[in-house]
Amino acid sequence: MASVDVALATISFKRKIAYKTTWVFSILFGGWSLLAGLAVWNHLIGDGELGGYDWPAMKAYLIIGFLTGTLAWAGSDWEMANRILDGLVAVDLTKPVDFQRARAAEYMGGMTASVPAAVLGTAAAVLIFQPAPPVSPLAGALTAFSLLFIFPLAFGISYLSILTCFVTQRYLGIQWAKDSMVAFFSGMMVPLALMPGWLQVLSWTMPFVHFTTTPASIYLGRVDTAGALGLIAAEAAWAVGLWAAGRLIWGGLVKKVTIHGG
Amino acid sequence: MPILEARSLTKNFRRPDKASGFKGAVTHLMQRKYKNYTAVNGIDLSIEAGESVAYVGPNGAGKSTTVKLLTGILKPSEGTVRVMGRDPHAERIANAHDIGVLFGQRTQLWWDLPVEESLKLLKHMYGVSDADYRARIARFDALLDLGEFMPALARTLSLGQRMRADLACALIHDPKMVYLDEPTIGLDISVKDRLRAFLREMADDGTTLLLTSHDLADIEEVCERIVVIDKGAIAYDGPIRQLKAHYITTKTVHLFLEGPADVPVLAEKFPDYDWAAGEAPSEVVVTYESNRFTTAEVLGSLTSRLAPRDLSLSEPSIEDVIRRLYAGELTE
Numbered sequence: 340m341a342s343v344d345v346a347l348a349t350i351s352f353k354r355k356i357a358y359k360t361t362w363v364f365s366i367l368f369g370g371w372s373l374l375a376g377l378a379v380w381n382h383l384i385g386d387g388e389l390g391g392y393d394w395p396a397m398k399a400y401l402i403i404g405f406l407t408g409t410l411a412w413a414g415s416d417w418e419m420a421n422r423i424l425d426g427l428v429a430v431d432l433t434k435p436v437d438f439q440r441a442r443a444a445e446y447m448g449g450m451t452a453s454v455p456a457a458v459l460g461t462a463a464a465v466l467i468f469q470p471a472p473p474v475s476p477l478a479g480a481l482t483a484f485s486l487l488f489i490f491p492l493a494f495g496i497s498y499l500s501i502l503t504c505f506v507t508q509r510y511l512g513i514q515w516a517k518d519s520m521v522a523f524f525s526g527m528m529v530p531l532a533l534m535p536g537w538l539q540v541l542s543w544t545m546p547f548v549h550f551t552t553t554p555a556s557i558y559l560g561r562v563d564t565a566g567a568l569g570l571i572a573a574e575a576a577w578a579v580g581l582w583a584a585g586r587l588i589w590g591g592l593v594k595k596v597t598i599h600g601g
Numbered sequence: 602m603p604i605l606e607a608r609s610l611t612k613n614f615r616r617p618d619k620a621s622g623f624k625g626a627v628t629h630l631m632q633r634k635y636k637n638y639t640a641v642n643g644i645d646l647s648i649e650a651g652e653s654v655a656y657v658g659p660n661g662a663g664k665s666t667t668v669k670l671l672t673g674i675l676k677p678s679e680g681t682v683r684v685m686g687r688d689p690h691a692e693r694i695a696n697a698h699d700i701g702v703l704f705g706q707r708t709q710l711w712w713d714l715p716v717e718e719s720l721k722l723l724k725h726m727y728g729v730s731d732a733d734y735r736a737r738i739a740r741f742d743a744l745l746d747l748g749e750f751m752p753a754l755a756r757t758l759s760l761g762q763r764m765r766a767d768l769a770c771a772l773i774h775d776p777k778m779v780y781l782d783e784p785t786i787g788l789d790i791s792v793k794d795r796l797r798a799f800l801r802e803m804a805d806d807g808t809t810l811l812l813t814s815h816d817l818a819d820i821e822e823v824c825e826r827i828v829v830i831d832k833g834a835i836a837y838d839g840p841i842r843q844l845k846a847h848y849i850t851t852k853t854v855h856l857f858l859e860g861p862a863d864v865p866v867l868a869e870k871f872p873d874y875d876w877a878a879g880e881a882p883s884e885v886v887v888t889y890e891s892n893r894f895t896t897a898e899v900l901g902s903l904t905s906r907l908a909p910r911d912l913s914l915s916e917p918s919i920e921d922v923i924r925r926l927y928a929g930e931l932t933e
Contacts, residue, residue, distance in 0.1 A: 346722050346725035346726070347722065350711060350714065350722050353714055353718065354711060354714060357714065358713070429669060429674050429704065429707060430702075430704060430707050430708075430709045432672075432674045432693065432697075433673075433674065433700070433702040433709075434697055434723075435694050435695075435697035435698045435727060436694065436697075436726055593676070594676045595676075596674070597614055597675075598669060598674065598675070
């Protein structure tokens with residue numbers, strides 16, 4: 340990684356933590372969502388099981404969902420979108436850096452600011468709620484590895500969504516659509532195992548599934564080692580595919596870009 | 602070889618053609634209509650290394666669009682641009698290394714971080730060495746008093762401080778070609794003076810400048826050449842000196858006499874000049890053709906025969922000339 344990527348990621352990290360109150364609120368709110376989820380699923384599962392999840396497994400699933408959600412929602416979609424909507428993209432285009440690569444460094448730097456909150460929150464939740472452990476040490480290691488792909492995947496999806504601003508001139512509806520797709524098809528809201536079969540099949544054809552279902556499936560042993568490696572390969576393929584799609588779309592858009600005003 | 606060369610540069614845009622009101626909004630939703638318009642229309646522009654060129658025109662004339670075409674932000678609809686031999690759009694990153702750009706209405710500072718952080722990030726982007734960075738920051742500090750707000754968050758800066766910081770950002774890599782789009786917009790007179798002095802020094806040092814501004818004092822103080830653009834096309838391109846010599850053909854003397862001025866009598870006495878009453882009863886305004894009479898001749902004859910209490914001399918400003926160019930009263 341070149342020094343300019345590190346510098347952009349660092350400056351984005353600093354910007355995130357510059358607003359300490361917002362940062363603390365986001366941690367508290369993330370923790371609240373986890374507590375609410377635990378209360379609801381505890382009530383639904385009781386001593387039995389649902390979709391193959393008993394209560395300890397569901398606790399692990401929800402804590403993984405908390406961890407992945409904290410990371411996935413930590414990017415700076417609006418900052419990227421506003422630069423396009425306000426015309427500040429003009430300034431970005433006068434800099435000697437690849438536009439997509441610079442935005443990726445900024446985005447992932449911003450996500451990194453949420454890592455301490457995600458890790459501390461997860462550690463606290465594990466200590467307090469005693470979820471099921473990983474099915475094996477290898478599964479634990481592969482889960483951790485699969486979580487790393489959330490960074491490029493979150494950027495890839497957000498980048499494609501903000502590029503639509505060149506056409507729509509608005510981001511609000513796009514962001515709602517994107518966030519609801521991520522929340523629903525990742526399994527953050529409801530585990531995919533509880534959805535109708537056709538919806539599960541549909542979910543596995545999209546990148547969103549790798550935000551929660553993939554790491555949780557590896558952790559809980561719902562896939563064997565070969566299956567886990569296959570899922571990680573799919574994450575890598577999506578990361579590359581989203582990157583390539585972003586580059587292709589940007590290449591077309593930048594030829595038609597219009598920036599009105601001085 | 603020119604450092605910048607544009608040939609038949611044209612940029613067409615498409616704008617929604619939407620009637621006002623609720624009905625217009627609904628109609629546009631169902632049946633989208635667009636209108637094409639030309640922001641820049643076949644501009645030919647050539648700038649030699651070391652030149653300082655003012656690029657002026659009324660609002661909406663196409664100044665900023667031209668700057669965006671020249672800097673590689675926009676792709677021309679037609680025509681070509683070469684900056685230091687490169688196509689600035691196709692070779693955007695390579696071009697960006699050699700140019701500095703300041704948009705007066707858009708900051709390049711990271712809003713929620715100290716100014717110093719923005720400059721350090723740009724140092725990384727442009728690969729500026731530590732020694733060069735320190736030397737340039739010291740120079741900016743000496744000329745722009747940058748040091749006083751380097752640790753301040755960008756969002757807490759006054760407009761004048763923000764503009765000075767943005768100028769430092771645009772120049773931190775010592776670019777060969779600098780584009781300044783409205784660098785003094787909204788600034789008070791003391792900050793304007795300081796910025797102009799800085800720009801003059803840059804121009805004297807041989808940096809190539811293209812400056813757009815509505816403030817013609819910026820232009821007169823910094824630039825030698827002026828390009829006037831109107832409705833996307835060049836209305837005048839030449840030295841400012843020549844523009845003045847060509848179009849400023851009269852000068853004016855304000856005379857303050859001991860008693861009330863009788864304009865018809867004076868006009869009869871000095872038929873070669875135009876006479877008009879001034880604001881005060883004792884003030885009279887004399888206009889003469891500067892290519893027929895020298896100022897010394899005019900003042901000599903007026904002071905010897907009228908013995909005025911006081912006088913002042915003025916000439917039409919470049920602003921007047923450009924206003925008349927915009928209005929189509931003057932042709933090249």
